[in-house]
Structure formats: C-alpha cells, structure tokens
Amino acid sequence: MTVTADTFVQDWEDWYAKHQRVLGDPHGFLAITSLNWLDENPQRFPDAPGAWSTGPNGVVVELDPGEELVVDGEPVTGRHSFGVIAERASLYPKSGDAVIEVAKRGGNDIIRPRHPENPLRANFDGTPAYAPDPRWVATGVYVPFDEPRPTTVGAAVEGLQHVYDAPGELRFTLEDREFTLTAFNGHQPGTLSVLFTDATSGVTTYAANRSLSVDAPAEDGSVTVDFNRAANLPCAYTDLATCPLPPAENRLPIAIEAGEKIPTERL
Structure with missing residues (x-):
C-alpha cells in the first residue's frame, strides 16, 4: 500500500471515529x-x-x-x-x-x-460500515443556481415536510456514469450537504436516506465527492427523529457500496 493509500485509510478512520463519538454523545x-x-x-x-x-x-x-x-x-x-x-x-x-x-x-x-x-x-458500540475504497471518490464540479431554489422534501415522520434552499448542484462521474445531485447548504459556511439513496438502500444501507458532507468548492468550482463518508442520519437509529428525505433527483440507480451501513440497532 502506498503512502497515499495509507493516508486515505487513516483519514477515513479518523472521520469514522469522530462520527461515532458524536453519535455516542451523552446528549446526542x-x-x-x-x-x-x-x-x-x-x-x-x-x-x-x-x-x-x-x-x-x-x-x-x-x-x-x-x-x-x-x-x-x-x-x-x-x-x-x-x-x-x-x-x-x-x-x-x-x-x-x-x-x-x-x-x-x-x-x-x-x-x-x-x-x-x-x-x-x-448500549451503542458503533455503526457497521464498508471498508474505505478509493473507487468511491469522484472529482466533480459544483454548479450554483442563479438563485437558491426552495426544495420541498418529505420527512421520516409521516405527514411532515421540510423546505430547504438548494444553492446548486454537484455534477460528477462515478463508475463510468455521469450523475447530478441537488445540494443543500452544509453546517459550516461554504460547505455543502447531499441527501441521497442508492441501490444498496434497504439492502445493506438504511432505506430512507444517507447524507454526504462536501467541502467548500475550490475557486474553479471543483469538489471532491467521497461516498466513503456517507453517513446515516439520526432516523436510521431512532424513530424519534424528523430527518428529511432526499429529493427525487438524488435517488442514484447504482449500488454505492461505501460509507455507513444499516445500524445494528435496526437489524
């Protein structure tokens, strides 16, 4: 394994460990x-x-x-x-x-x-996840909309809806196919957040949704889309969450065998 690959795995392990600590927070x-x-x-x-x-x-x-x-x-x-x-x-x-x-x-x-x-x-002792694999990392481009688009999505709670302003979309190639995903604003200024499902949803990954954080685009609009960091939302663990569902256009037809799997608590 090259040094680059070692760094890739270590960076993922650091991300995963931090994410599990947040999930296990006493007031999480x-x-x-x-x-x-x-x-x-x-x-x-x-x-x-x-x-x-x-x-x-x-x-x-x-x-x-x-x-x-x-x-x-x-x-x-x-x-x-x-x-x-x-x-x-x-x-x-x-x-x-x-x-x-x-x-x-x-x-x-x-x-x-x-x-x-x-x-x-x-009793929480961590979430099952796929081993990190560079094949699920894509370099794409962020294309901002002329104006943020109000986007209504469903929720994990029946009858509830969320409305988010979508600032733009991500375009990238994965598995020799081109994809476009609607992006929402992330938690940190300039960052982006994507809600999606794929062909693993309901099989090895949580059926309703997963989320992916994307760092702020570079000056030329380029972004890194790393599905190894696809994370469960709270509704994957508890029915007491009101998580949003992905917009229809973010339902990918391929199996993204990366990121977090169905929590043990739901098996």
Whole structure:
C-alpha cells in the first residue's frame, strides 16, 4: 500500500471515529427518550419537568414548585417563555443530567428530552460500515443556481415536510456514469450537504436516506465527492427523529457500496 493509500485509510478512520463519538454523545440523538408535539394546551411528559405549550408568542413551560430548568446557565422556575423558535433551530435547557431540546421542525414546535442513560445511547458500540475504497471518490464540479431554489422534501415522520434552499448542484462521474445531485447548504459556511439513496438502500444501507458532507468548492468550482463518508442520519437509529428525505433527483440507480451501513440497532 502506498503512502497515499495509507493516508486515505487513516483519514477515513479518523472521520469514522469522530462520527461515532458524536453519535455516542451523552446528549446526542441516541439519548432522545420521546418526541412531543406541542399545541396551545399545556401538556406534561414523564421525561421532562413542567407543562409545555405553544402559541403565537412561542413555546412556554409552566414549572411546578420544586421543578427547575437551567437556561443559558441560569436556573428558572415558574413560568418561562422560550419565545418563537426559528425553523430547524433548537434550544437545550438542562434538567439535572438531561437536556430538554426545544425546537421547531416542519413548522411545528416540539420538545425532545435527551437522557444519557437511555438504553439506545448507553448500549451503542458503533455503526457497521464498508471498508474505505478509493473507487468511491469522484472529482466533480459544483454548479450554483442563479438563485437558491426552495426544495420541498418529505420527512421520516409521516405527514411532515421540510423546505430547504438548494444553492446548486454537484455534477460528477462515478463508475463510468455521469450523475447530478441537488445540494443543500452544509453546517459550516461554504460547505455543502447531499441527501441521497442508492441501490444498496434497504439492502445493506438504511432505506430512507444517507447524507454526504462536501467541502467548500475550490475557486474553479471543483469538489471532491467521497461516498466513503456517507453517513446515516439520526432516523436510521431512532424513530424519534424528523430527518428529511432526499429529493427525487438524488435517488442514484447504482449500488454505492461505501460509507455507513444499516445500524445494528435496526437489524
């Protein structure tokens, strides 16, 4: 194996190890114990303090005597308003060793308590994955749209939809075939994110979706599309996630035998 190949494998192993650490975080998605949809009627849930509701002024919690949340480092009691939460935003007030995620998804306000002792998280020992293989790395080009295109996609939760602004598309050749994928904005400025399925979906990889992060394009628009880093979204592990599904054009007809496989928890 050449030094270049050694570096390729080591870089992938570093990426994989970091990704598994994030999944196993004490307050990560595997720690979620319930998904609760809020309305104007105050509701109590067994895994979170307080009675929760929402309305035109945003999410409100009413804490009984003896109940407490820590918001931005400050303890709060009684009635507390979180205000109007932006779409896809989340707040994380603390309750003992747990956090109570307060969020908006698909236009709906929700809370998702996250407890480190949740068995899904406590028993997590990593995700099966294909061995890294350079054949699944393509050099492509990013083609921006004249204006971002609002793109509506389905969700892991039935009846829910997400709308993302797609800034452009990725064009590349893989297995001697040309492909185009709609790209969304990534977590870091300038980076891109792709949701896709392929012929392995539902066979060796999670059926609904996988995601791929792509570094910011070079000045000439060139990008590296490395399917070895195709990762599961939270819905691959838990039914308490609201993950988006890929747009129709991102359903690849070939078998991408790279990246993360179906989690052990779903086998």
